[in-house]
Amino acid sequence: MKLDYTLRLADDALIMGHRLGEWCGHGPILEQDIALTNTSLDHLGRARSLYQYAAQQFSQLPAEKKAGVFSSVVLQETILAGKDLDEDDLAFLRDGWDFRNHLLVEQPNNDWAYTVARSFFFDAFNYYFYSELQQSTDETLAAIAEKSLKEVTYHLRWSSEWIVRLGDGTDESHAKMQYAVDELWMYTGELFVMNDTDKEMLHQGIGADLEKIKPLWMLKVKAIFEEATLNIPAGKWMQQGGKEGRHSEHLGYILAELQFMQRAYPGMEW
Amino acid sequence: MKMAEQSRQNKNEWPLWEVFIRSKAGLDHKHAGSLHAADAQMAIENARDVYTRRMEGVSIWVVESRNIIASDPGEADSLYEPANDKIYRHPTFYNLPDEVKYM
Numbered sequence: 001m002k003l004d005y006t007l008r009l010a011d012d013a014l015i016m017g018h019r020l021g022e023w024c025g026h027g028p029i030l031e032q033d034i035a036l037t038n039t040s041l042d043h044l045g046r047a048r049s050l051y052q053y054a055a056q057q058f059s060q061l062p063a064e065k066k067a068g069v070f071s072s073v074v075l076q077e078t079i080l081a082g083k084d085l086d087e088d089d090l091a092f093l094r095d096g097w098d099f100r101n102h103l104l105v106e107q108p109n110n111d112w113a114y115t116v117a118r119s120f121f122f123d124a125f126n127y128y129f130y131s132e133l134q135q136s137t138d139e140t141l142a143a144i145a146e147k148s149l150k151e152v153t154y155h156l157r158w159s160s161e162w163i164v165r166l167g168d169g170t171d172e173s174h175a176k177m178q179y180a181v182d183e184l185w186m187y188t189g190e191l192f193v194m195n196d197t198d199k200e201m202l203h204q205g206i207g208a209d210l211e212k213i214k215p216l217w218m219l220k221v222k223a224i225f226e227e228a229t230l231n232i233p234a235g236k237w238m239q240q241g242g243k244e245g246r247h248s249e250h251l252g253y254i255l256a257e258l259q260f261m262q263r264a265y266p267g268m269e270w
Numbered sequence: 271m272k273m274a275e276q277s278r279q280n281k282n283e284w285p286l287w288e289v290f291i292r293s294k295a296g297l298d299h300k301h302a303g304s305l306h307a308a309d310a311q312m313a314i315e316n317a318r319d320v321y322t323r324r325m326e327g328v329s330i331w332v333v334e335s336r337n338i339i340a341s342d343p344g345e346a347d348s349l350y351e352p353a354n355d356k357i358y359r360h361p362t363f364y365n366l367p368d369e370v371k372y373m
Contacts (some may be wrong), residue, residue, distance in 0.1 A: 031305050031316035
């Protein structure tokens, strides 16, 4: 359960980091290109810490349990050969259905407004989530949360700033911003769904209470949208499945790009 | 709506800003470079991302480049040459005690 939870946080960080990294060399101006790459590296750094911790948890499982954790073929073979997994195995050799990230973070960059909207929804969630996770009874997760919170605070400042700038900007930037938040809104519900893992982790004092985070997140979104003269999207229907390994088509393309080198040239380093 | 006006004015390019970074408390802000930004707040944030990624700073100043008044390089001779032969303006005739480290 804790492994599933840790992997979800790691996968969120990896996939978000990858998405933002796709802007590298394509940013609208040099300064924002660097800003996004910085943020991307914050996410990747957090992903590493979490994957290392996940690998450690996995290695402590009894042998008979190890076989059932992942359905990815390459990982199965590694495990059957009696080898342990490391952070790179988890990031580069796991198949899509073993990924636990939220659907929100795998959504494509499309344009600047989309990227900003996705970041804002996720950064605001991360901010309250990691604030809570600092209280975790699990010392490693609490320490990662404490370190991440400083980074996330800046991420949220950056994305809030851009929501306001574009929302309360020109007619065109306003229209694009409103369109992007409307389109991405249906991926925000999943952030607050307490699935079995969430319930168990909360029960053990390890995980965060998403029900508690939801109103805080909503307040933040309302405040920033008001300043940005944006409307809260009316749509009520929410998409979900990422936390259970049911992903949108986009994740497959991300993993194809992300994992190609390790799969084509196993063990390659540079 | 000030932002909207500004972005119409600078349709193709945001204004240039000069960035000054203080590397640690107690030291001066030093000129680090310049960057483009739509307004002061964005300039601070861009400066943070561009100039403090390797722990270079603890404080940032930004000022729009057009607000800086510079001396004319053509007048360098009359402005700076006269100081050249006034050797007595340098405090080199004193014996400094060893305890004074930063002179």
